[in-house]
Amino acid sequence: MSDNRATPEQIKAAKDKLDVHLREVIAWHFSPETGTPFWLEKAKSFKFDPLKDIKTYEDLKLFGHFEDEWLRGGPVRRWVPKGYANKPWYVFETGGTTGIPKSRVVMDDFRIDYEMFSHTLPDEYFPKGSNWLMLGPSGPRRLRLAVEHMAQYRGGISFCVDLDPRWVIKIIKKGWMEHLKAYQDHVIDQAMTILTAGHDVKCMFTTPKLLDALAKRLEDQGKTLKDVGITGIFCGGTEMTSQWIRFTIEEYMSPGMYIAPTYGNTLMGLAAADMPVAKDGYKIAYYAPEPRAVVEVVDFDDYDKVVPYGSEGRVQLTTLTKEFFVPRFMERDEGVRELPTTKYPWDGVSGVKPFREFAATTTVGVY
Amino acid sequence: MIKIPILRWGEPYHSLESDKVVHFATGEVMAEVSQANGALVSRDMRHAQRARDVLREIPIRDILAKAKLAGEYYTSADLPLGDGTQSPDQFVKMQSATTGLPEHMCRFNMEKNQFVLANMEKILDALTRGLDLEVLSRGHGIESRGVPISYQAQSPVLGLVLPSNSPGVHTLWLPIIPMQIGLVLKPGPQEPWTPYRMAAAFMKAGIPPQAIAIYPGAGEVGAAVLQHCPRSLIFGGTATVEQYKGNPRVQAHGPGFSKILLGDDVVDDWEKYIDIMVDSVFVNSGRGCINCSGIWASRHTEKIAEALAARMGPVEPLPPEHPKAGLAAFTVKNVAESVWAMIERDMKSPGTKHMTEKYGSRLVSMDRCSYLRPTVVHCDSPQEPIAKAEYMFPFCTVVKCPQDQMLSSMGPTLVCSAITHDKKWQRQLIDATHIDRLNLGPVPTIKLNWLQPHEGSIVDFLFRARAYQEA
Numbered sequence: 001m002s003d004n005r006a007t008p009e010q011i012k013a014a015k016d017k018l019d020v021h022l023r024e025v026i027a028w029h030f031s032p033e034t035g036t037p038f039w040l041e042k043a044k045s046f047k048f049d050p051l052k053d054i055k056t057y058e059d060l061k062l063f064g065h066f067e068d069e070w071l072r073g074g075p076v077r078r079w080v081p082k083g084y085a086n087k088p089w090y091v092f093e094t095g096g097t098t099g100i101p102k103s104r105v106v107m108d109d110f111r112i113d114y115e116m117f118s119h120t121l122p123d124e125y126f127p128k129g130s131n132w133l134m135l136g137p138s139g140p141r142r143l144r145l146a147v148e149h150m151a152q153y154r155g156g157i158s159f160c161v162d163l164d165p166r167w168v169i170k171i172i173k174k175g176w177m178e179h180l181k182a183y184q185d186h187v188i189d190q191a192m193t194i195l196t197a198g199h200d201v202k203c204m205f206t207t208p209k210l211l212d213a214l215a216k217r218l219e220d221q222g223k224t225l226k227d228v229g230i231t232g233i234f235c236g237g238t239e240m241t242s243q244w245i246r247f248t249i250e251e252y253m254s255p256g257m258y259i260a261p262t263y264g265n266t267l268m269g270l271a272a273a274d275m276p277v278a279k280d281g282y283k284i285a286y287y288a289p290e291p292r293a294v295v296e297v298v299d300f301d302d303y304d305k306v307v308p309y310g311s312e313g314r315v316q317l318t319t320l321t322k323e324f325f326v327p328r329f330m331e332r333d334e335g336v337r338e339l340p341t342t343k344y345p346w347d348g349v350s351g352v353k354p355f356r357e358f359a360a361t362t363t364v365g366v367y
Numbered sequence: 368m369i370k371i372p373i374l375r376w377g378e379p380y381h382s383l384e385s386d387k388v389v390h391f392a393t394g395e396v397m398a399e400v401s402q403a404n405g406a407l408v409s410r411d412m413r414h415a416q417r418a419r420d421v422l423r424e425i426p427i428r429d430i431l432a433k434a435k436l437a438g439e440y441y442t443s444a445d446l447p448l449g450d451g452t453q454s455p456d457q458f459v460k461m462q463s464a465t466t467g468l469p470e471h472m473c474r475f476n477m478e479k480n481q482f483v484l485a486n487m488e489k490i491l492d493a494l495t496r497g498l499d500l501e502v503l504s505r506g507h508g509i510e511s512r513g514v515p516i517s518y519q520a521q522s523p524v525l526g527l528v529l530p531s532n533s534p535g536v537h538t539l540w541l542p543i544i545p546m547q548i549g550l551v552l553k554p555g556p557q558e559p560w561t562p563y564r565m566a567a568a569f570m571k572a573g574i575p576p577q578a579i580a581i582y583p584g585a586g587e588v589g590a591a592v593l594q595h596c597p598r599s600l601i602f603g604g605t606a607t608v609e610q611y612k613g614n615p616r617v618q619a620h621g622p623g624f625s626k627i628l629l630g631d632d633v634v635d636d637w638e639k640y641i642d643i644m645v646d647s648v649f650v651n652s653g654r655g656c657i658n659c660s661g662i663w664a665s666r667h668t669e670k671i672a673e674a675l676a677a678r679m680g681p682v683e684p685l686p687p688e689h690p691k692a693g694l695a696a697f698t699v700k701n702v703a704e705s706v707w708a709m710i711e712r713d714m715k716s717p718g719t720k721h722m723t724e725k726y727g728s729r730l731v732s733m734d735r736c737s738y739l740r741p742t743v744v745h746c747d748s749p750q751e752p753i754a755k756a757e758y759m760f761p762f763c764t765v766v767k768c769p770q771d772q773m774l775s776s777m778g779p780t781l782v783c784s785a786i787t788h789d790k791k792w793q794r795q796l797i798d799a800t801h802i803d804r805l806n807l808g809p810v811p812t813i814k815l816n817w818l819q820p821h822e823g824s825i826v827d828f829l830f831r832a833r834a835y836q837e838a
Binding site: 175177178181212215216219220241242243244246247248251252281282 | 382383384402404405406407409410413590593594610614
């Protein structure tokens with residue numbers, strides 16, 4: 001990575017671009033004509049004027065931290081900016097195994113985010129025009145539509161499976177391990193059907209656990225991912241470690257294949273990473289799609305302070321689009337701050353794992 | 368500092384992730400243990416059958432000789448460990464340093480493992496009720512009285528999700544290799560020592576490396592072991608036992624709730640049995656499932672509790688290398704504090720009396736660890752919230768209960784030492800299905816007869832008796 005380090009000029013140019021973008025987004029969400037009802041109402045309690053006082057990214061500290069609990073329940077229209085009130089909107093949900101899920105409204109963001117991400121994928125392994133397998137959660141989630149859109153954007157068609165992660169979490173909480181295995185088999189059965197039906201699928205989205213299960217199923221049948229035509233894997237949805245990706249590359253992938261790890265959630269776009277390699281210890285360094293989203297690694301004890309490069313901290317996320325404004329949301333993850341690169345001249349994060357204070361109580365990696 | 372790899376059927380594999388195992392008192396890093404991922408376990412299981420196949424190439428009689436030799440290596444040889452070697456003394460010090468168990472107890476557990484390996488032939492003879500062991504290898508045979516028999520292995524390997532805090536449990540899996548079944552071990556995070564040392568001893572004695580896999584790691588690794596091994600043992604708390612209840616693939620070992628019952632015919636002579644009670648509660652720092660956590664009698668209970676408190680209450684923590692150290696440290700932060708908070712909460716009940724209170728505070732919190740000193744609680748009835756509690760230190764309740772209500776009130780009991788000559792009650796005790804190991808008479812709960820099954824016969828768990836005919 002060190003030979004790839006961004007120059008100070010590149011970093012400054014990216015920061016200037018971020019600040020310009022930020023001012024546009026603030027003006028949109030806080031103007032009485034185009035603003036978002038939630039933020040216009042919230043602004044009444046602020047001791048500052050967002051339109052006047054927020055000029056640079058650093059000024060966002062005035063907002064404090066976004067609380068994702070605000071996203072629970074309705075009316076969901078309070079999140080729709082007035083300037084887009086008459087446009088068609090989607091709602092994507094996160095959580096919701098029990099109780100009310102958190103909702104995010106979306107118009108075009110998922111398309112824009114996944115188109116941006118599409119440009120980070122090497123065409124050699126993700127050939128334009130080839131078909132995709134979407135082996136991930138279905139239902140009221142962004143992923144299914146977003147991956148399908150990306151496949152279409154690249155000239156292909158996406159084949160999807162049914163997978164209800166809320167039911168999976170219920171099974172785990174009930175301790176029904178046999179049912180869990182049966183449900184996973186059911187999902188992999190669907191993938192195997194698609195991959196062996198002559199659909200010329202070369203690319204896939206999948207989660208780490210489902211990739212494990214698919215590769216194992218293929219191996220049990222004497223086949224590999226390459227044998228069934230897969231050359232490019234876009235992997236995300238849950239955390240992945242360097243050890244996991246090394247194991248996957250060394251033991252389940254073949255030369256001529258590529259895996260693109262990603263980090264993201266419904267609140268943000270998609271942070272991309274290059275395919276990890278042995279010489280870097282299979283480090284997975286993610287970079288957010290600035291200026292639309294910013295990821296920072298902040299001090300565990302002082303969230304206003306960014307940690308030094310190479311140090312661990314909690315992941316803080318900011319989303320800055322005209323559809324959705326999320327300032328300084330404290331993610332449920334921690335990681336290591338990474339240096340800007342020529343490809344991404346802003347901070348990245350590696351070694352992402354569940355935030356230490358939540359790790360013991362969170363059911364992660366269910367699909 | 369030693370770097371310990373994953374063992375993939377004997378092949379060392381260095382993970383990109385490792386866990387530091389630290390000395391509980393000094394914080395010194397004793398080893399860096401490679402951490403597996405669940406998919407690695409799952410993928411390796413494609414070679415599970417090979418583990419049994421390579422073992423079946425060696426006659427069981429020869430494996431028994433190798434097991435005996437392994438026991439000797441285990442207790443007396445310098446053996447490879449990761450990128451270094453480990454002497455028996457180093458093993459004792461390392462195990463003590465990371466589990467909190469006093470060194471002399473670690474040494475005792477080591478000797479116990481060797482005893483089991485040295486006597487494996489007798490143990491298997493007892494557990495199989497005298498079966499010609501080659502029947503397990505071949506799958507079928509003819510008994511000496513001419514009856515055809517067949518025993519079919521239900522899994523080529525046994526998975527084990529092992530605990531950190533109770534090195535005594537390892538005897539349970541020592542008969543597995545001699546039965547030509549492979550081992551898939553997931554060590555407890557603070558106790559990688561016994562699985563690695565035992566594996567090294569087995570291999571030095573000539574057991575094929577392809578028969579043993581060791582996967583240290585987080586919860587997903589344990590889950591993968593249980594998912595992919597057709598037969599597994601797991602050690603955990605009551606919740607773990609409940610989760611796997613009725614699952615034929617998993618034998619869950621949890622708290623023992625072991626007890627001593629004093630019959631009405633002997634209770635007036637209770638003083639004669641105080642030594643047995645103290646040993647049952649106190650030996651091995653009360654950590655085993657076979658340690659007594661409840662002493663039940665119909666009268667004199669307060670006096671019994673007072674006498675036990677007088678014997679154990681004054682015991683204080685000593686350094687782990689001290690030959691008289693009787694207490695193991697709680698090495699995981701806040702565990703002792705949480706346990707003591709639970710005990711204090713339950714002792715607020717009016718029918719409960721803390722008998723060791725006058726011997727000073729039970730909770731001893733230190734910089735990097737804590738201790739709980741022996742605690743005796745008197746309960747007026749089995750309905751007291753703490754009456755059937757069990758904790759990982761020398762803790763016991765003395766419960767007042769009429770003899771004719773003991774069996775219906777005491778709940779599941781791993782080891783029950785019932786001291787009585789009452790034939791009618793003895794009959795009821797023998798018939799009680801919620802008692803696993805029954806001792807009639809003054810036998811400490813911690814005194815095991817190795818020729819008897821423990822929580823079900825491991826042979827029955829691994830082999831199914833079935834019909835087999837040849838034309």
